[in-house]
Amino acid sequence: MAVLIIAGLDTGGGAGLNADIETVSALGEHPLPVLTTVTYQNPSEVKGYHTLPPEVVREQIRAVKGHLEIRAVKIGMVGSGEIAEAVTQETEGLTRVLDPVMESSTGAKLVDSVESVKALIPGSIVTPNVPEAEALSGLKISSVDDMKKASKTIAKELGAEAVIVKGGHLSYTDVLYWKGKFYKFPGERVEGFTHGTGCAFSSALATFLAKGLELPEAVKGAKRFVEGSIRFSKVEARAVNPLWELERDAYRWRAKEELEKAVEGLVELGERINPLIPEVGTNFALATTFNEVFAVKGRIVRYGNTIKPVGPVELGASDHLKRALLKMREFYPEVRAVLNLRYSEELVEKAKRLGLVVSFYDRGEEPEEVKRAEKGTIEWGIESAVKRAGKRPDLIYHLGDWGKEPMVLIFGRNAREVVKRVMLCWD
Template sequence: MAVLIIAGLDTGGGAGLKADIETVSTLGEHPLPVITSVTYQNPSEVRGYHTLPPEVVREELRAVKESFEIKAVKIGMVGGGEVAEAVDGETKGLLRVLDPVLASSTGAKLADSIESVKALIPGSIATPNVPEAEALSGLKIRSVNDMKEVAETIAEGLGAKAVVVKGGHLSYTDVLYWNGEFCEFSGKRVGGFTHGTGCAFSSALTTFLAKDFELPEAVEKAKRFVEGAIRFSKAETKAVNPLWELERDAHRWRARGELEGAVKEFVKLGERLSRHVPEVGTNFALVTPFNEVFAVKGRIVRYGETVKPVGPVEPGASDHLRRALLRTREFYPEVRAVLNLKYSEELVEKAKKLGLIVSFYDRREEPEEVKQAERGTMEWGIESAVKRVRERPDLVYHLGDWGKEPMVLVFGRSAAEVLEILHDLVR
């Protein structure tokens, strides 16, 4: 299935055709990129742009139309009025999503005139953000009700098939006006870079429509896709990451395989490990770059004179180790794995003799407000242990408390590194 993308080139690699291609590809469809303009930009600024001759854009469109069955079209930056005319003429009758690009996120002008953008609205599903919606309608937006009024004005006044006013500049709520009715799509602030959000949203919406989703469902799915693209945005491009779902799945596959192999090696230690397994059981956890933590479901327990995993490796299988690992990564992001063992003075002393960085926290020193808070002890304990030694600890222990078994945590930059430390400790 082919999705036609008509947009400009962002030389900084954060928005435009690059973001569009990645979005459509990630969502499982074939992108047909048609370039309208070349911008001269980097993550900090847009220095200008050059619009291609309209006949070049027209021939680009004709070439792909003759060879592909196009299910939907995303139109982004067109630059000039003559290019807009060419795009409009070659895409009439197709399902069109228009991202009405007027300016960059830094405020640089990206259209010769607002009229060239307005010319593409009739029959299209328009997806303006708040500033674009204000410019297209001539109305001010200060609330969700204002967004509704503006969406209806653009649809009824300019002939749009539907309008989605995106509320990222206001309340994180998007408003859809379609067939005379409104739909609201609530959201919340997501930490990350936002350059390229308009491109990713409109391309995702176009792709979901190409998959025959109804418009309200397609808007909802596109919004959640973009939230993920912001959450897992890339620091080097200072832009959204449309590949986040593919990268997440790849990291999940690798993490599962890495930890499954490590657990097999752990079990081979057998009798040497059995006496170091706590009454509550041992677990082995590994985190992905997306902060998803894999562990053994049901833990690893004593089994006669040896040890045995109760269940498979799964994400979210150990809340205890997940919180320990994520808190440690706030100080040392290179840490990716952790294993818990039964506390013994022998283990701690051996770790020190091996030259490992050893720290601890005393649960008796835990502030009362932390004790009363749900699930706050582990985070407080790890922070205390890290600050105590002022460098990345290989081993953290505590001596327990009323109803709490003393424990040792072994950290490493990989599951293999944790195993190496473990081998040395029980040798």
């Protein structure tokens, strides 16, 4: 099945046709991209745009219409009233999802007039955010009830088949007005970049409709998809990541395999590092690009004269090392692995002689407010050690506190590097 995508080009790669194509492809359908406008933009600003001649847009649509089974159409940036008219004529009779693009997230104008967008609304499923819904309905929106009024107004006065007002600018609740009924889709704040959310949502919605889902179920699926694309967003483009599910699974598989091999390498050192295993046990953690952290379930413990992992490598198996590693990655994202060992002065001195950057934190200096917090000591300690070193630490240690065993953390850019550093420091 094919989804026709009619939209503009974002040269920054975060929104527009790029996000649309990735979304439709990630959800398992075939995208048919039609270009309406070329924007000149980067992740920070839109410098301008150029609209294609309406006949060029018309002929792109005609080239695929009738030759491929188009089950839904997503319409994004059109740029001008002339293009809007051509698109309306050429997509008549098809299921249309309209993302009423009028401005960029930085406030740059992306269409010649609001009327050009309104011309596309009759018969379409429209997906405005709160500012767009205000512009289309003429109503001020400051609550979910206002969102309901605006969605009904757009449907009744402008002829939309259905209206989904997205609440990302307000309450994270989306409101659907369809066939005289309201539907609410609660959400929550998701950390990440949001550039391209409108494109991803409307394209996901069109794709779910192409699959045969009823509109409320399609809205629910599109909302979940976008929340994931924000959570696992693209740092380089400062935008959503429509390929998040595919990439997440690939990163998980690679990280799990990498850590399993590294744990095997550590076990081979057996008797040599047995004395360095703390009373509480050792763990070994590895982060994916998306900051999901794998570790050894049940830790690695002494086993006679050697060592043995208690359980398998699993996602989220060590809260302690996860917090230490993620805090380090805030300063140095290239660091992906960490291992904890019993404190040994000999180990620390050998690391220094090898040229590794060694730092420490003193738990006696820990502020009272951090001590009182449930989970703040590890993060405070890593930050203190990083600041003390003035550069990326390879090894961080502390000398313990009341009821806390002295410990060494060895960091690396990958799990193999950590094992190598353990070998060098203890040989």
